[in-house]
Amino acid sequence: MKEGSFALLKKMAQGMPVLFVEDDPRFRRQTRSRLEDLGFVVTTANDGWEGSLAFDRGSYPLVVTDYEMPGRSGVELIRDIRKRSPSTHIIILTSLERNEEVKGIFHGDLMVYLVAKSGIERAVVGLDDAVFMALARISLTKPGHEKLRIGPDGPPAT
Numbered sequence: 001m002k003e004g005s006f007a008l009l010k011k012m013a014q015g016m017p018v019l020f021v022e023d024d025p026r027f028r029r030q031t032r033s034r035l036e037d038l039g040f041v042v043t044t045a046n047d048g049w050e051g052s053l054a055f056d057r058g059s060y061p062l063v064v065t066d067y068e069m070p071g072r073s074g075v076e077l078i079r080d081i082r083k084r085s086p087s088t089h090i091i092i093l094t095s096l097e098r099n100e101e102v103k104g105i106f107h108g109d110l111m112v113y114l115v116a117k118s119g120i121e122r123a124v125v126g127l128d129d130a131v132f133m134a135l136a137r138i139s140l141t142k143p144g145h146e147k148l149r150i151g152p153d154g155p156p157a158t
Contacts, residue, residue: 009128012135014039017058021051021065021077022093031064031093034127048072052080060088061138064127067094089134091127 018040022028028044035042043058045051047069055063063081065074074092081088 005132006128009132009135010039012139013131015041016062016135017041017043017060019043019045019051019054019058019060019063019065021045021048021054021063021069021074023047023066023069027066031127035064035131038128038131048074048077051077055081055084062089062091062131062134064091064093064131067092089138091130091134093127 016039018035020028020032020035020042022031022044023046032042032044043054045054049072051065052072065077067074078090078092081090
């Protein structure tokens with residue numbers, strides 16, 4: 001991500017609540033740290049059940065969730081969130097490249113699908129781009145928010 005894009009991402013994320021649902025403790029710690037570094041106020045949950053409870057207790061314009069979790073999967077969590085809050089933006093983290101179940105829950109521009117192909121470090125770095133796209137979409141749907149124009153070379157440098 002370009003330096004100007006990163007600065008804009010931090011400005012957009014500042015103080016925004018995000019729900020992060022992940023069952024792997026190491027990945028949860030690293031990703032939470034990254035999201036906090038970007039300026040988000042992060043609530044974490046260990047699985048889909050905890051994620052649903054946390055979602056009920058808070059107001060989250062953005063949810064980042066693992067796909068595969070024991071008990072209640074990320075797909076089940078997303079379906080539940082979609083019923084209650086269709087405008088919530090969602091990023092799915094998964095190591096699965098082709099999954100028809102995931103493709104079936106896309107809803108317009110409200111979801112970014114992130115494939116974490118090469119381990120934790122690459123996924124955390126790739127998260128910046130996915131978060132930027134989600135925040136750009138959020139800013140375009142909120143009245144009074146700064147409109148972003150994203151061209152073929154990415155967002156404008158600041």
